[in-house]
Structures are given as structure tokens and as C-alpha cells.
Amino acid sequence: MKDLKHFILVGPPASGKGTQGRFLADTFNLNSLSTGSLLRREVESCTELGRKALGYMDKAMLVPDEIVNDMVRGWLSEMDNDAWLLDGYPRTVAQAEALDHFLTQRGTSVDVVVWMDVARELIEQRIMHRRECSTCGHVVQTSEEECSKCGGKMVSRKDDNMEAFARRWKDFEAMTLPVARYYEARGLVVKMTVTEEREPAEVSRDLARKLEEYRQ
Numbered sequence: 001m002k003d004l005k006h007f008i009l010v011g012p013p014a015s016g017k018g019t020q021g022r023f024l025a026d027t028f029n030l031n032s033l034s035t036g037s038l039l040r041r042e043v044e045s046c047t048e049l050g051r052k053a054l055g056y057m058d059k060a061m062l063v064p065d066e067i068v069n070d071m072v073r074g075w076l077s078e079m080d081n082d083a084w085l086l087d088g089y090p091r092t093v094a095q096a097e098a099l100d101h102f103l104t105q106r107g108t109s110v111d112v113v114v115w116m117d118v119a120r121e122l123i124e125q126r127i128m129h130r131r132e133c134s135t136c137g138h139v140v141q142t143s144e145e146e147c148s149k150c151g152g153k154m155v156s157r158k159d160d161n162m163e164a165f166a167r168r169w170k171d172f173e174a175m176t177l178p179v180a181r182y183y184e185a186r187g188l189v190v191k192m193t194v195t196e197e198r199e200p201a202e203v204s205r206d207l208a209r210k211l212e213e214y215r216q
């Protein structure tokens with residue numbers, strides 16, 4: 001039976017990576033790293049890395065590989081419990097190769113790559129139904145006019161969101177899909193294909209089952 005300690009989560013924006021990532025971290029007792037969140041923290045703390053990254057993040061461009069590679073290597077080196085999940089990294093094949101190189105040097109490797117394969121039409125529907133509270137920023141799929149958290153007015157940012165999504169999807173297809181294929185060629189992928197809307201908990205159960213099979 002395979003030991004599953006090193007996870008990578010790959011998927012397009014709004015594919016449910018955040019939710020399934022939390023599920024995996026809880027189930028397998030993993031330290032999880034979202035490179036997007038870490039970069040945002042660096043920006044907020046005005047570190048040198050944050051200053052370098054900001055110019056790219058502002059334009060919704062990928063931060064150069066070297067910066068992100070160094071950041072992830074630092075995070076992995078500092079960890080005491082060697083069980084982790086990376087979300088949002090590797091995002092390019094060059095990042096995947098750099099990670100492989102780093103892990104090989106340490107005598108270890110990626111154990112499994114969970115690919116959230118969600119149809120583009122489904123993600124577009126999610127974005128269309130997404131509302132954001134104009135007061136507290138709470139984001140949900142709802143048709144309610146009032147925020148369930150603070151009572152503020154719920155607004156839709158459909159056009160902005162659709163435009164941003166189209167750009168991010170293009171990047172995903174061009175740069176990150178090849179990452180999923182890179183790992184697929186190495187037999188490391190567990191693919192979660194989602195073609196119709198399902199409860200996140202149901203997707204988690206399916207995922208757990210697939211991981212059990214993969215592990216045998």
C-alpha cells in the first residue's frame with residue numbers, strides 16, 4: 001500500500017480546490033500551502049519578495065518561476081511534519097520540474113496529484129450565480145438579496161468576473177493543464193471529473209474512495 005504524504009492539487013479557478021484541499025488536509029493530516037495566499041501575505045507584510053510579486057499579481061500575471069520556487073522550497077524546508085499539500089503550485093511545467101529536482105535531492109517525491117477536472121461550462125455557471133456582499137465581502141452562490149452574515153446588500157459582479165475568469169482559464173489551459181499531463185504521464189494522477197453540480201461533501205467522499213483505490 002502506498003504511503004500518501006505529499007499531495008498536489010491541480011485545477012482551474014473556482015473548481016472547488018479550496019474545499020477539497022481542506023478536506024484532504026484534515027483527512028491525511030497535511031500542512032497545506034496555497035501559494036496565492038502566501039504571496040498575498042508577503043505583499044501585505046511589504047517584504048522584498050512581496051514587493052517583487054506585487055507587480056505581477058496586480059496584473060493577474062503569474063509571478064516568475066524563480067520567485068515562487070524559492071518561496072515553496074523555503075516553506076518545505078522549514079516544515080517539521082513531512083506531510084504536505086500544495087495548492088496553486090506547480091502552476092507551470094518549469095515549476096513542476098524544479099519541485100521534482102528539489103524533492104529528489106532530499107530523497108523524496110510527490111506521492112499523488114489530485115486533478116479537479118471541472119467542465120468550463122459548470123464553472124461559468126458558478127460564477128454567474130455568485131453574489132458578493134457589498135458590505136462585508138462575503139461570497140456565496142445565492143439568489144438572496146440580503147447577506148446572511150451582516151444583512152448587507154448582495155451584488156453580482158458577473159461581467160467583471162466572467163472577463164477575469166476567461167483570462168484565468170486561458171492561462172490555466174496554456175500553463176497548468178500541461179502540469180496535470182506531466183504528472184499523468186508519471187502515473188501520479190487521481191482525476192476527479194465533475195460534469196454536473198454536486199454537493200462538495202459528495203465530491204469529497206468520491207475523492208476519498210478514489211484515493212483508497214489509488215493507494216492499493
Ligand SMILES: Nc1ncnc2c1ncn2[C@@H]1O[C@H](COP(=O)(O)OP(=O)(O)O)[C@@H](O)[C@H]1O
Binds near residue numbers: 013068088089092
Ligand atoms: N505557482 C504560482 N506561480 C506563479 N504565480 C502564482 C502562483 N501561485 C499564485 N501565483 C500568483 O498569485 C496570484 C493569486 O493566486 P491564487 O490565490 O491561486 O488565485 P487565482 O486563482 O486568482 O490565480 C496569481 O494571480 C499569481 O499572480
